[in-house]
Amino acid sequence: xxxxxxxxxxxxxxxxxxxxxxxxxxxxxxxxxxxxxxxxxxxxxxxxxxxxxxxxxxxxxxxxxxxxxxxxxxxxxxxxxxxxxxxxxxxxxxxxxxxxxxxxxxxxxxxxxxxxxxxxxxxxxxxxxxxxxxxxxxxxxxxxxxxxxxxxxxxxxxxxxxxxxxxxxxxxxxxxxxxxxxxxxxxxxxxxxxxxxxxxxxxxxxxxxxxxxxxxxxxxxxxxxxxxxxxxxxxxxxxxxxxxxxxxxxxxxxxxxxxxxxxxxxxxxxxxxxxxxxxxxxxxxxxxxxxxxxxxxxxxxxxxxxxxxxxxxxxxxxxxxxxxx
Numbered sequence: 001x002x003x004x005x006x007x008x009x010x011x012x013x014x015x016x017x018x019x020x021x022x023x024x025x026x027x028x029x030x031x032x033x034x035x036x037x038x039x040x041x042x043x044x045x046x047x048x049x050x051x052x053x054x055x056x057x058x059x060x061x062x063x064x065x066x067x068x069x070x071x072x073x074x075x076x077x078x079x080x081x082x083x084x085x086x087x088x089x090x091x092x093x094x095x096x097x098x099x100x101x102x103x104x105x106x107x108x109x110x111x112x113x114x115x116x117x118x119x120x121x122x123x124x125x126x127x128x129x130x131x132x133x134x135x136x137x138x139x140x141x142x143x144x145x146x147x148x149x150x151x152x153x154x155x156x157x158x159x160x161x162x163x164x165x166x167x168x169x170x171x172x173x174x175x176x177x178x179x180x181x182x183x184x185x186x187x188x189x190x191x192x193x194x195x196x197x198x199x200x201x202x203x204x205x206x207x208x209x210x211x212x213x214x215x216x217x218x219x220x221x222x223x224x225x226x227x228x229x230x231x232x233x234x235x236x237x238x239x240x241x242x243x244x245x246x247x248x249x250x251x252x253x254x255x256x257x258x259x260x261x262x263x264x265x266x267x268x269x270x271x272x273x274x275x276x277x278x279x280x281x282x283x284x285x286x287x288x289x290x291x292x293x294x295x296x297x298x299x300x301x302x303x304x305x306x307x308x309x310x311x312x313x314x315x316x317x318x319x320x321x322x323x324x325x
Contacts, residue, residue, distance in 0.1 A: 005076030170218030242285025
């Protein structure tokens with residue numbers, strides 16, 4: 001059995017589809033569906049059952065968690081970088097993760113979990129996943145960093161994989177609201193007005209829309225997680241998951257307009273005050289740890305990934321990912 005926490009969410013549901021494509025449907029999905037449309041992410045997927053996070057934690061606490069576990073992919077935590085409730089973030093991103101990690105270790109199961117590039121803060125010291133002394137800019141990043149440190153302190157990082165996701169975009173993110181990628185938001189803006197809005201730069205070395213991020217397609221992320229789970233169990237540690245190549249917001253928007261067969265029209269607006277102090281103007285994953293472990297990773301070009309997402313999903317009648325797409 002494979003357990004996917006956050007299995008109805010953005011990356012989690014895409015991971016379930018990826019596992020289905022690899023011939024695995026012995027999957028337990030852990031997630032809370034509540035009243036939104038997140039359930040649609042699981043349509044066309046195959047799995048054993050879905051249980052709530054609360055039920056899963058209760059089962060762990062009382063020794064009722066499944067015993068026949070091959071692996072746990074832990075993606076079930078708060079992913080809102082703007083969340084201000086520190087106690088909520090500690091409970092969801094740190095203590096919950098500790099419980100799931102302990103279950104995986106007790107069952108001798110492969111454990112892969114989501115960390116975040118937000119742990120790097122401003123990035124002043126670079127983006128090497130070997131760096132331990134980090135200063136996140138927000139509580140979300142700090143909650144992820146705390147769990148990374150817990151894994152390292154107990155030596156568990158040598159038996160598991162923590163993935164510092166950079167700017168992930170792709171199908172099944174539609175329920176995320178403000179936390180959805182700019183690709184998704186841009187298509188909506190273009191369809192409504194023919195234009196896109198980007199933040200003006202708040203740093204002299206970047207022009208408007210010239211701020212740079214490491215944008216990575218969710219299908220590439222899930223392919224790498226599949227390989228780490230099913231094939232490369234010798235690869236361990238806290239690793240970056242980005243393309244290793246920063247691209248500008250202007251590049252990203254030009255790719256969206258091209259995928260929609262339109263000429264780019266971009267308006268630049270002032271950055272909200274509450275974001276200015278925690279905004280990352282540049283991120284780029286250092287991917288050398290994969291090379292050291294002889295685990296080659298190859299990513300699609302940004303323009304090709306955006307075209308696949310826009311044409312194959314966002315402009316399709318049924319935009320959700322399934323194991324054949």
